[in-house]
Amino acid sequence: MLRVEGLRKVYQEGTKRAFEAVADITFTVEQRELVCIVGPSGAGKTTLLKMMAGLLPPTAGGVYLDGEVVDGPPEKMALVFQDYSRSLYPWMTVEENVAFPLKHRKLEKSESAELVRDTLQSVGLAGAGKKYPWQLSGGMQQRVAIARALAYQPEILLMDEPFASVDAQTRADLEDLVLELRGRYGVTVVFVTHDIDESVYLSDRVVVLSPSPTRVQEIVDVPLPRPRDQVATKELADFAHLRAYVWRSIKRPEAADVPA
Numbered sequence: 001m002l003r004v005e006g007l008r009k010v011y012q013e014g015t016k017r018a019f020e021a022v023a024d025i026t027f028t029v030e031q032r033e034l035v036c037i038v039g040p041s042g043a044g045k046t047t048l049l050k051m052m053a054g055l056l057p058p059t060a061g062g063v064y065l066d067g068e069v070v071d072g073p074p075e076k077m078a079l080v081f082q083d084y085s086r087s088l089y090p091w092m093t094v095e096e097n098v099a100f101p102l103k104h105r106k107l108e109k110s111e112s113a114e115l116v117r118d119t120l121q122s123v124g125l126a127g128a129g130k131k132y133p134w135q136l137s138g139g140m141q142q143r144v145a146i147a148r149a150l151a152y153q154p155e156i157l158l159m160d161e162p163f164a165s166v167d168a169q170t171r172a173d174l175e176d177l178v179l180e181l182r183g184r185y186g187v188t189v190v191f192v193t194h195d196i197d198e199s200v201y202l203s204d205r206v207v208v209l210s211p212s213p214t215r216v217q218e219i220v221d222v223p224l225p226r227p228r229d230q231v232a233t234k235e236l237a238d239f240a241h242l243r244a245y246v247w248r249s250i251k252r253p254e255a256a257d258v259p260a
């Protein structure tokens with residue numbers, strides 16, 4: 001349903017300092033799939049996600065959602081970024097932040113209030129609606145950002161290193177929250193991460209990117225059983241094997257020659 005085809009991005013095109021960030025990327029994401037994108041630092045992961053979100057025009061190729069070209073932010077998509085402190089409005093309460101994107105939808109006030117209440121409850125923040133973001137911990141603020149994205153009722157959630165700025169325990173909790181919410185809302189998730197363990201733990205498939213100018217190095221299937229569990233899943237020999245495989249593919253592309 002979401003197809004990335006021959007995508008290329010050259011920054012400052014036509015100038016002497018033109019820089020090819022993304023060379024040629026093609027892959028598809030099926031409905032309800034959870035696909036992680038990993039790659040070395042500076043590989044162009046954010047550039048790719050911005051093009052997928054219709055925020056950055058590609059130099060060549062295209063992104064297609066249900067067969068239609070994406071040339072601006074699609075109604076069916078929502079985004080969650082790493083930097084929750086900049087993505088939430090500090091002068092608005094948690095409820096107002098979650099309700100903000102709903103203003104574009106012509107919803108009854110009661111309908112909008114119900115969506116805000118339900119999504120805050122689903123991320124475990126039922127009691128925090130009247131607080132301001134700066135009164136919450138980093139992990140709680142990121143939950144607000146997730147609730148805001150879900151209240152918009154997207155078919156696709158694009159997440160750009162959403163848990164890179166929180167501590168390890170909170171990160172594990174938020175990973176499980178994403179898995180639970182995907183089950184509950186049936187949303188398709190594209191998740192950019194630096195963290196190989198995180199990519200294997202969450203994914204149905206991992207798209208491994210090469211260093212810049214970026215190409216798809218390979219796409220790794222992750223047939224680990226669901227529901228996943230932070231301890232039981234990570235104890236599996238298959239988890240260790242996949243993790244090592246993806247790691248080698250990123251660090252030493254030529255060394256990932258044992259099939260996953």
Ligand SMILES: Nc1ncnc2c1ncn2[C@@H]1O[C@H](COP(=O)(O)OP(=O)(O)OP(=O)(O)O)[C@@H](O)[C@H]1O
Pocket residue numbers: 011012019021039040041042043044045046047048212
């Ligand atoms: N607006 C821009 N103008 C020029 N070059 C840019 C611009 N945005 C990004 N780049 C360059 O494109 C390359 C890819 O950047 P991008 O942020 O997409 O990579 P990334 O894989 O998300 O990085 P990281 O792993 O560090 O988060 C980098 O070399 C970066 O300097």
